[in-house]
Amino acid sequence: MNTSSNSAPAIDIQGVHKAFRRNQVLRGMNLQVERGKTFAFLGRNGAGKTTTIQLLLGLLNRDEGAIRVLGHDPEQQPLEVRSNVGYLAEDQTMYGWMKCSDILRFLAPFYPTWDHDLALTYAKEFEVPLQTKIKHLSKGQNVRLGLVLALAHRPELVILDDPALGLDPIMRKQFNRDLITHLQGEGRTIFYSSHLLYEVEPVADEVAILKDGQIVRQAETEQLRADVKQIVLNRQSAALIYEQLSVLDHRPDGDDVAFTVEGAEAALETLQREGAEHRVVDLNLDEIFEAYVTGDSSFSPLTQEVPV
Amino acid sequence: MLLRIEKGSAVPISRQIIGQIAMLCVSGKLKAGERLPSVRELARDLAVNQNTVLRVYERLVADGLLEMRHGQGTFVADGAKSSSLASHRKQLLEELRQLAQQGLSLGLSADQIHELLAKALEQLNKQLQTQT
Numbered sequence: 224m225n226t227s228s229n230s231a232p233a234i235d236i237q238g239v240h241k242a243f244r245r246n247q248v249l250r251g252m253n254l255q256v257e258r259g260k261t262f263a264f265l266g267r268n269g270a271g272k273t274t275t276i277q278l279l280l281g282l283l284n285r286d287e288g289a290i291r292v293l294g295h296d297p298e299q300q301p302l303e304v305r306s307n308v309g310y311l312a313e314d315q316t317m318y319g320w321m322k323c324s325d326i327l328r329f330l331a332p333f334y335p336t337w338d339h340d341l342a343l344t345y346a347k348e349f350e351v352p353l354q355t356k357i358k359h360l361s362k363g364q365n366v367r368l369g370l371v372l373a374l375a376h377r378p379e380l381v382i383l384d385d386p387a388l389g390l391d392p393i394m395r396k397q398f399n400r401d402l403i404t405h406l407q408g409e410g411r412t413i414f415y416s417s418h419l420l421y422e423v424e425p426v427a428d429e430v431a432i433l434k435d436g437q438i439v440r441q442a443e444t445e446q447l448r449a450d451v452k453q454i455v456l457n458r459q460s461a462a463l464i465y466e467q468l469s470v471l472d473h474r475p476d477g478d479d480v481a482f483t484v485e486g487a488e489a490a491l492e493t494l495q496r497e498g499a500e501h502r503v504v505d506l507n508l509d510e511i512f513e514a515y516v517t518g519d520s521s522f523s524p525l526t527q528e529v530p531v
Numbered sequence: 532m533l534l535r536i537e538k539g540s541a542v543p544i545s546r547q548i549i550g551q552i553a554m555l556c557v558s559g560k561l562k563a564g565e566r567l568p569s570v571r572e573l574a575r576d577l578a579v580n581q582n583t584v585l586r587v588y589e590r591l592v593a594d595g596l597l598e599m600r601h602g603q604g605t606f607v608a609d610g611a612k613s614s615s616l617a618s619h620r621k622q623l624l625e626e627l628r629q630l631a632q633q634g635l636s637l638g639l640s641a642d643q644i645h646e647l648l649a650k651a652l653e654q655l656n657k658q659l660q661t662q663t
Contacts, residue, residue, distance in 0.1 A: 261580060399578040407581050408571060421539035425579045445583075448543050502632075505541040 231294040233258045233380050233412040234279060239288030240436075241274055248274050250436035251288070256414055256429075258379075261407055263423040263444075264416040266433035267516055272416040273313055275433070276384050279414075280310055293380055306334060309373035313384040313416075315365070319358030323351055323368055327375070334376035342375035349401060363394035370401065381406055383415035387422055395419075399426050420508040430508075432515045439515050440485075444508070451511045452487040453504035455479050460499035465522045467493050472518030480522070483514040532561065532568065536577055544579060548587045550622070553615040556596055556607060563612075567597065567605045594618055 234256035241249040248271040256262045266272050277283040278290060281297030281304055290296060295303040317326055323346065331337040346353055349367040352360075360368060366386055373381060387395050403426065406413050417423050423430065424444055431441040442450065451471070456464065461480040465473075468490050472483040483506070484490045494501050506514075534551045536544060555561040567573070570588060574581040588605055591597040595614035599605050608614070634644040 396578050400575055403578060403581060404571070404575050407574075425536060425538065425544050425577070425583070428580060428582055445543050445545060507539050507541045509539060 230258075231291065232256055233260070233293060234262075234414060235289070235291040236275070236279075237289045239275075239278065239290060240286045241271075241278060241283070242286055248436055249278075249285075252433070252437055254431055254438050254441065256412065258412050259410050260428045261402070261413045261426060262415070263427035263430045264414060264433065265418065265420065265423065265430055265512060266416070267418065270433045270516075271436055272433060273384055276310075276382055276414075276416065279382060280304065280308065306336065306376070307379050309376065309378035309381040311366070311369045311373045311381075311383045311386055313388065315369045317357050317365075317368070317372075320356060322354055322356055323360070324353040326357065326368070326372065327353075330372055330375075336376045338375055338377060341377065342371055345371040345374055345405070348405075362389045363391070363398075366390060366394075366398065367401070370398075374405065378411070380412045380414065383413070385416050385418070387417055387419055395422055402426060420512050424508045432512060434516050447511060448506070448508065450487055451483065451485055451506060451514065452490075453481055453483050453506055453510075454487075454490060454494070455481045455502040455504065456494075456499060460494075460497070460501070461522070464493065464497055464499055470520045470522055471514040472520065473522045482522070483510075483518060534573075534577060536579060545583050545587050545590075548577070548579070548584070549590060552587070552591060553594075553596060553618060556611040556615040557619060559612065561607045561611070563607050563609045565607045566603075567607070569604060 232255045234254065236252055236254040239249050239252045240247070252271075252275070254275075264272055264275070274283065278285050279292050279297060281301035284298055290298070292304045293307050295307075297304045318329075321329065327339070327342050327346070331339055331342075343353075345351075346368075349371060351364060351368050351371055355364075357365070357368070366389075370383075370386070373383070387398060390398060399422065402413060402415075427444050429441065429443050430447060431438050433439070440447070454468075455476065457479050461482070465480075465482065468482060469485040470482050471485060474481045481504075487503075491503065532552075532555065534548060536547055540547065542550075552561070552567075561567075567588075568576065570581055570584045573579075574584045577584070588597060588599070592599055592605075592608075595608055596611045596618075597605050598608040631644055634647070639647075
């Protein structure tokens with residue numbers, strides 16, 4: 224959908240490390256986001272999502288590695304990055320005494336490409352009450368005002384830090400609609416962090432899961448669901464076969480073992496070939512996420528009671 | 532066209548939409564020649580990624596349920612009812628296969644499973660008779 228002639232990825236993160244004193248947050252993180260994609264960035268609280276976003280915007284400096292945002296290094300060229308990126312911070316605080324209409328006028332001069340008519344159009348569509356003071360806005364109105372401010376300079380890339388946080392289900396759906404119509408519909412790149420997976424799934428083209436400072440999986444949303452499945456086997460077959468599977472998590476289940484595996488198609492071929500009886504369970508995105516971030520992949524058949 | 536997306540389901544969203552549109556075709560609620568909402572409209576309505584909706588439409592076109600008329604939009608195809616019946620049969624077979632497997636792992640014989648299916652059909656028949 225995007226017709227930009229520049230073919231560099233919207234976001235390119237290579238081997239990035241970042242520590243705060245002795246707290247190593249990112250450890251050799253790699254991530255590429257193609258232009259025009261709606262990309263969900265997933266991780267548990269404290270996994271380093273906000274740190275990553277601040278590195279992308281040049282609000283923090285990395286310790287090691289390379290970052291390019293729309294082809295620019297945010298450390299060297301922060302202005303180029305910020306004039307082409309719309310940013311909505313987590314829990315964005317704005318001057319409470321200003322009216323919504325005031326902050327639109329206040330921010331306009333900071334951006335050469337600010338389109339004030341567009342800002343007013345968005346404000347109307349997002350039902351932001353322009354004559355109300357910011358401190359009197361509801362949480363949902365606050366997020367949507369933030370979105371108006373992030374979009375009014377027609378950025379190519381929009382970075383949203385947990386925008387759904389604190390929104391009720393109806394506001395979240397409306398917010399998703401806004402993303403779909405106003406951003407996806409115009410072929411822009413959206414990079415947003417979240418921990419509400421069931422909210423992400425209908426909207427995102429692609430997801431990446433951050434764990435222990437690295438991306439443990441990046442995939443198209445539907446591809447991920449097709450690729451990660453739970454397979455239930457009896458213990459004897461499990462002991463014979465588990466080494467050929469790419470196991471994310473395993474749980475004993477009576478005489479059976481339930482494995483959550485990557486590469487489901489190959490795994491099923493293996494099982495077929497070995498003639499192992501098995502059951503396949505489809506997982507939802509929450510369960511897949513859980514397998515990646517808290518899964519126990521170290522299955523050891525020796526600790527099980529296998530008759531010798 | 533009223534569709535319902537179940538979030539957090541183990542059934543991927545595209546498959547949910549495909550299944551529901553196919554069902555509307557079989558039941559005749561969507562009639563041949565009827566115009567569907569545009570990709571954009573449906574995406575907005577369901578709050579679902581436009582690319583997902585586009586893929587769903589493309590898939591349903593490939594299956595013969597819908598047709599895209601250039602510059603006019605997406606319409607229910609002429610043979611939609613029989614095409615969707617065919618794809619439903621495939622899905623039904625898959626579901627019956629899973630049920631049969633459950634039965635077998637409970638230790639039921641093939642005959643006993645047939646018996647259960649016959650009983651289920653009988654119950655449905657009774658329900659229909661009391662309704663009419």
